[in-house]
Amino acid sequence: MNSEKLIEKYHKTRRYKILFLVLLILALVVMIFVALTVGSTTIGASKLIDVFRGNTQPQIYQVIYNIRMPRIAGAILAGTALSLSGAVIQSLLRNPLASPYTLGISGASAFGAAFAIIVLGAGSSYADSGDLANINNPYILTISAFLWSLVGVTVILLLSHFKGAGPEIIILAGIIISSLFGAGISAMQYFADNVQLASIVFWTFGDMGRASWNNVTIIALILTPVILYFFYHRWNYKTLQSGDEYAKSLGVKVGRVRLTGMVIASLATAVAVSFYGVIAFVGLVVPHIVRRIIGNDEQFLIPASALFGGLFLLASDTLARTIIAPVVLPIGILTSFLGAPLFLFLLIKGMSRTYWK
Amino acid sequence: MKININNIQFSYNGTTVLKDINCKINNGDFIAVVGPNGSGKSTLIKCINGILKPQIGTVYIADKDIKQTHLRDLSKTIAYVPQNSNGQAPVSVFDTVLLGRKPYINWKPSSVDIKITTDIINHLQLDDIFMKDINKLSGGQQQTVYIARALAQQPEILLLDEPTANLDLKHIIEIMDTLKNLCNKGFTVVIALHDINLALRYASSIIMLKEGKIFAHGGKDIITEENLEKLYDIKVKVIRNNDFHHVIPLGKLYREDKTKNNELYKTTIG
Numbered sequence: 325m326n327s328e329k330l331i332e333k334y335h336k337t338r339r340y341k342i343l344f345l346v347l348l349i350l351a352l353v354v355m356i357f358v359a360l361t362v363g364s365t366t367i368g369a370s371k372l373i374d375v376f377r378g379n380t381q382p383q384i385y386q387v388i389y390n391i392r393m394p395r396i397a398g399a400i401l402a403g404t405a406l407s408l409s410g411a412v413i414q415s416l417l418r419n420p421l422a423s424p425y426t427l428g429i430s431g432a433s434a435f436g437a438a439f440a441i442i443v444l445g446a447g448s449s450y451a452d453s454g455d456l457a458n459i460n461n462p463y464i465l466t467i468s469a470f471l472w473s474l475v476g477v478t479v480i481l482l483l484s485h486f487k488g489a490g491p492e493i494i495i496l497a498g499i500i501i502s503s504l505f506g507a508g509i510s511a512m513q514y515f516a517d518n519v520q521l522a523s524i525v526f527w528t529f530g531d532m533g534r535a536s537w538n539n540v541t542i543i544a545l546i547l548t549p550v551i552l553y554f555f556y557h558r559w560n561y562k563t564l565q566s567g568d569e570y571a572k573s574l575g576v577k578v579g580r581v582r583l584t585g586m587v588i589a590s591l592a593t594a595v596a597v598s599f600y601g602v603i604a605f606v607g608l609v610v611p612h613i614v615r616r617i618i619g620n621d622e623q624f625l626i627p628a629s630a631l632f633g634g635l636f637l638l639a640s641d642t643l644a645r646t647i648i649a650p651v652v653l654p655i656g657i658l659t660s661f662l663g664a665p666l667f668l669f670l671l672i673k674g675m676s677r678t679y680w681k
Numbered sequence: 682m683k684i685n686i687n688n689i690q691f692s693y694n695g696t697t698v699l700k701d702i703n704c705k706i707n708n709g710d711f712i713a714v715v716g717p718n719g720s721g722k723s724t725l726i727k728c729i730n731g732i733l734k735p736q737i738g739t740v741y742i743a744d745k746d747i748k749q750t751h752l753r754d755l756s757k758t759i760a761y762v763p764q765n766s767n768g769q770a771p772v773s774v775f776d777t778v779l780l781g782r783k784p785y786i787n788w789k790p791s792s793v794d795i796k797i798t799t800d801i802i803n804h805l806q807l808d809d810i811f812m813k814d815i816n817k818l819s820g821g822q823q824q825t826v827y828i829a830r831a832l833a834q835q836p837e838i839l840l841l842d843e844p845t846a847n848l849d850l851k852h853i854i855e856i857m858d859t860l861k862n863l864c865n866k867g868f869t870v871v872i873a874l875h876d877i878n879l880a881l882r883y884a885s886s887i888i889m890l891k892e893g894k895i896f897a898h899g900g901k902d903i904i905t906e907e908n909l910e911k912l913y914d915i916k917v918k919v920i921r922n923n924d925f926h927h928v929i930p931l932g933k934l935y936r937e938d939k940t941k942n943n944e945l946y947k948t949t950i951g
Contacts, residue, residue: 326803327796327799327800327803330775330799330802330803330808330811331795331796331799333811333812334775334795334799337812415770418770559783559786562776562780562783563780563783565769565770565772566769566770566772566777566780566830567763567769569727569732569761569763570761570763572732572752573730573731573732573752573756573759573760573761573763574752574753574756574780574783574784574834575751575752575753575754575755575756575784619771619772619773619776620770620771620772620776621772621776623789
């Protein structure tokens with residue numbers, strides 16, 4: 325085969341990956357439109373246009389602007405944060421089973437958030453407010469979730485660094501970290517009063533109903549530099565796929581790249597978890613699906629995981645709002661129900677493709 | 682490109698792995714580093730390309746101290762093929778070879794990067810498998826891909842850590858012939874090897890390492906029965922026929938001071 329033919333084939337593969345990104349953007353736009361229209365009040369396309377023109381009833385305006393739009397934005401951002409963290413953590417640890425959830429980072433963040441609500445007084449609970457977990461200091465909550473998530477990350481990094489632990493050991497460590505922090509949450513529940521207890525239990529379900537313009541803004545402000553950082557380092561992550569020593573020989577500062585990458589991925593996870601609770605499997609399943617479609621190419625994996633994560637969580641949340649309407653399911657329950665069999669399917673179908681040696 | 686290894690010492694966790702290593706490697710040399718397991722072959726290779734930093738001494742590449750050079754820039758001169766590829770993610774052959782262009786890529790691969798990658802793939806006859814997952818290739822094909830990846834760096838020096846381990850005879854010869862051809866084109870090749878006969882057949886110069894020190898350095902004539910017996914603690918026979926040298930391991934060496942056996946040497950063969 326001459327070089328021209330090879331180059332042409334390479335460009336064809338590249339175009340296919342770009343097409344996938346474009347399709348994801350289009351699907352996201354369509355999904356946003358669907359999510360705006362469906363729900364307890366169906367708002368048709370013409371009414372929606374009226375809302376944006378400003379001539380509509382205050383009630384519908386209220387539903388679109390203050391309920392559905394922040395919820396949609398929250399779902400997209402949380403999905404992006406979790407999937408992107410999952411994709412990057414998998415690349416950094418060269419571990420296909422790694423994700424914020426399976427490594428216990430989500431669990432540690434959840435503990436940190438619960439700790440902030442109960443011990444640091446970041447959340448007050450009013451039984452009559454209609455919102456059991458009323459967060460009055462989102463900053464303390466996020467910082468606490470982030471700091472506790474670092475505890476989980478530190479254990480993982482120490483294990484992989486000093487013990488050279490393989491993928492299975494890391495996942496077992498993740499299970500241990502998850503159960504440890506699960507026990508911590510249980511302990512806090514034991515000492516909490518009735519209202520606090522209800523609020524923690526309610527809070528630990530991942531739920532997009534807590535999305536507000538306030539927390540969406542905070543997530544967006546944190547997530548934007550995180551996305552840029554990960555995208556900037558995509559070639560470093562790609563190089564790590566060929567082993568630490570080879571990466572070092574190309575001038576990649578392996579230790580620094582891995583440490584900062586893990587810390588930043590934890591931050592992204594902690595922000596999503598601290599506002600919306602634990603949303604399982606998104607960070608694990610989404611990067612896997614993307615890898616199966618476009619291969620292990622971090623150049624495209626990182627933007628595609630971000631987009632697909634947003635799309636996946638928005639679609640799941642829209643389903644959660646409508647599947648047994650008027651009851652709105654917490655999204656964490658739905659993603660667990662969807663994610664577990666989907667992951668099992670991926671394991672059985674695509675073992676060789678998605679698994680590292 | 683000249684390599685000057687100047688009195689380097691490397692310790693790991695308090696154990697001295699390399700000590701008093703001094704040697705000069707000239708442009709176009711094919712150097713084989715041989716020695717028993719744990720003698721420091723891999724460590725020496727990693728010190729030359731800067732992955733490991735010797736506590737004492739330094740390595741000069743074309744008279745430049747590598748401690749003063751950024752590894753990214755150094756990787757445009759030296760390419761490294763690691764010993765094993767365990768933990769290699771499932772990536773296509775093309776993407777693996779393209780990775781060798783990383784020192785030159787800033788935002789995305791340029792048309793020059795793509796051209797060089799495809800030319801090397803063609804040159805090493807990997808074109809039929811260029812979209813295949815590297816983990817699904819045979820050991821010989823994988824090793825060829827890693828050499829291709831190293832060549833994509835457009836280096837002048839190639840460092841290889843036991844590239845023929847786990848390969849069958851055909852692939853060993855193919856890989857070694859490829860390296861010899863590169864050497865003839867002006868590349869400097871430094872290769873850690875276990876097989877003395879391969880070293881004898883291909884290398885222009887041999888470095889024998891023992892317990893982290895250079896035991897002998899020179900041409901084929903340093904491969905003597907006496908040297909090999911001291912190095913490996915086994916009995917060997919070296920057959921010399923004009924330019925052809927061949928080493929046959931005969932068996933375990935029983936020294937008088939090690940055993941109380943009256944016989945000086947006991948061999949299983951011959």
